[in-house]
Every structure is written in structure tokens, then in C-alpha cells.
């Protein structure tokens with residue numbers, strides 16, 4: 268590592284902060300992460316997580332971020348210790364499927380339409396596709412290991428203001444998720460609460476995701492002996508204490524798809540706050556002499572776009588002073 272290069276400060280140790288910090292540290296820069304929560308306690312650790320299905324904006328950039336991330340996840344899936352694995356499964360709906368994501372994905376994966384006998388009762392449409400699944404607690408540990416191996420330093424230390432960050436480093440990357448609402452006063456970032464129920468996997472080898480706009484659905488994602496069940500989306504909710512009724516609803520909906528889940532042993536109930544924003548905030552701001560790169564507001568798709576966003580954030584962080592920022 269070049270001891271003379273400036274220290275870059277990354278705020279946040281969820282998937283956005285860790286991935287961006289890995290990209291920067293592996294390019295030989297001195298990187299420090301400051302975070303309020305340990306990675307294992309972030310919203311990122313709660314995610315299912317599956318690559319794909321993003322509706323993020325700006326659409327053109329989001330598509331680029333998704334496919335760049337897909338490429339990286341395919342490489343990582345060769346190494347089981349990363350927590351990334353390619354898994355077949357079904358995305359299904361009780362309504363006709365109309366998202367443009369399907370067309371794009373069809374051309375780059377094995378995605379195909381389900382036959383009627385492949386759909387659960389009451390579902391009218393669905394596709395089958397082999398997609399990257401990411402076992403988040405293990406994956407965040409893996410990213411942290413890579414970051415440390417590249418010489419990075421992580422400290423548990425909340426950043427009270429951008430001024431405090433700018434004083435510490437001339438280059439700052441802000442990956443604070445819903446925390447950006449307070450840190451930079453961005454009222455456009457809203458928490459959308461999600462809860463998962465983690466059960467002992469009774470032998471499920473495929474994922475299932477119900478597409479629904481109602482705010483609740485059935486989903487399950489296998490990671491070895493753990494099966495992560497969802498899901499709900501509750502806008503404007505901040506309380507990360509698991510809700511018993513939500514857990515019961517998730518178990519009931521998932522058991523309607525796979526009967527053996529009715530008796531699955533519950534290991535954990537976990538809650539996270541998706542940082543929803545009209546558009547992903549990935550742009551440069553000049554603040555009190557520092558170059559601040561914002562990388563937050565990825566809603567329910569932050570894992571799926573993490574590598575594409577991290578690489579773009581790193582480019583912006585390393586761009587020559589005076590080069591025009593993109594927004």
C-alpha cells in the first residue's frame with residue numbers, strides 16, 4: 268500500500284459500504300470505515316438475498332449496476348466460502364407478469380416460463396431461473412475479511428455530521444442507507460421495514476419469490492441448513508423489533524407454498540429497513556474542501572446492485588479534483 272496516498276473514509280459497513288471499501292482498498296488506497304453498527308447488525312445482514320428483480324432508478328444506470336454485480340456474483344459463486352451460490356427457483360405471481368426485468372434476464376440466464384403444473388395453487392404466472400443467492404451474514408464476513416486483507420481498517424464510531432467526516436478525510440464515501448436521512452438531511456430517503464423468519468431448512472433446495480404489490484408475500488431462500496422466509500414491506504416504520512403477528516403471517520403464507528414449512532423450527536426473526544428513494548443517490552458533492560461521494564438509497568435491491576454501484580462510487584471517489592461530477 269502507498270503510505271502517501273490520502274486516507275479515504277467510508278461511512279457505513281452494510282453491503283454498500285463494505286463493497287465500496289473493498290474496491291478502493293484493493294486498488295491500493297488507505298481506507299477506513301466508520302460505522303455505527305457492526306456489519307452483522309445492519310439491514311444488509313437481514314436481506315434474503317437474491318440477485319435480480321430490481322425496479323431501481325435511474326433505470327439505465329441501474330441496469331448497468333445489476334449486470335455488473337451479476338458478473339461478480341457468478342465469479343464468487345465458484346467459492347462456497349463467500350456465501351454466494353447459484354440456485355434454481357421460481358418467481359411467481361397471482362397476476363400476469365409484466366416487468367421489463369424478465370425480458371432482459373431471459374436473454375442472459377436460463378430463465379423460462381413456468382408450465383401450469385409448476386405453479387402453486389392460485390398463482391397464474393411465473394418463471395424459473397437459476398440466480399445468485401447470497402447468504403448475507405456469511406457474505407458480509409467474507410467482504411470484511413477481504414477488506415482487512417487489503418489493509419483496510421474498520422472502527423465502530425458514528426459520524427455525527429458531514430463536517431466531521433470532511434475534517435477527517437479529503438475523500439469521503441457516504442454509504443449510510445436510511446442513516447443518510449439524518450447524516451445529510453435527505454428527507455427523500457424513507458425506511459421500508461422488512462422482516463424475515465429464519466428456520467432450520469427441512470430440505471428445501473430451491474428459492475421461491477412471490478411478486479406482489481400488496482406489501483406482503485411469500486418467499487423463501489435456502490442457504491444450507493438455514494432457510495430465510497419472507498416477506499413484508501411496511502413504509503415509514505423505524506422499529507426493528509420483530510413482530511409476532513408478522514412472523515405468523517410469513518410462516519402461514521410460506522406453508523401454503525411448501526406444506527413442510529408449517530412445522531419448521533424457527534431460529535430467528537430479523538428486521539431491517541430498506542432505504543427507499545425515488546432514485547439511487549450515487550453522485551459527488553463538494554463539501555468544506557472534501558469530495559463526498561454518496562452511495563445510498565438502494566431500497567430493496569442494494570445487494571443486487573452492490574458491485575456496480577461500488578465500482579462507480581470508487582471511480583467518482585478517485586476522479587481528479589475539478590472533473591465534473593455525475594449525478
Ligand SMILES: Cc1cc2nc3c(=O)[nH]c(=O)nc-3n(C[C@H](O)[C@H](O)[C@H](O)COP(=O)(O)OP(=O)(O)OC[C@H]3O[C@@H](n4cnc5c(N)ncnc54)[C@H](O)[C@@H]3O)c2cc1C
Nearest residue numbers: 279280281283303304311317426444446461539569570571
Ligand atoms: C427483509 C429484507 C429483504 C431484502 N432482500 C433483498 C434481496 O433479496 N436482494 C437485494 O438486493 N436487497 C434486498 N434487501 C435490500 C438490502 O438489504 C438493502 O438495499 C441494502 O442492505 C442496503 O445496504 P446499505 O449498505 O446501503 O445500508 P445498510 O445495510 O443499512 O448499512 C448502513 C450502514 O451505515 C451505518 N451508518 C448509518 N448512519 C451512520 C452514521 N451517521 N455514522 C456511521 N455509520 C452510519 C450503519 O451503521 C450501517 O453500517 C432486503 C432488505 C430487507 C430489509
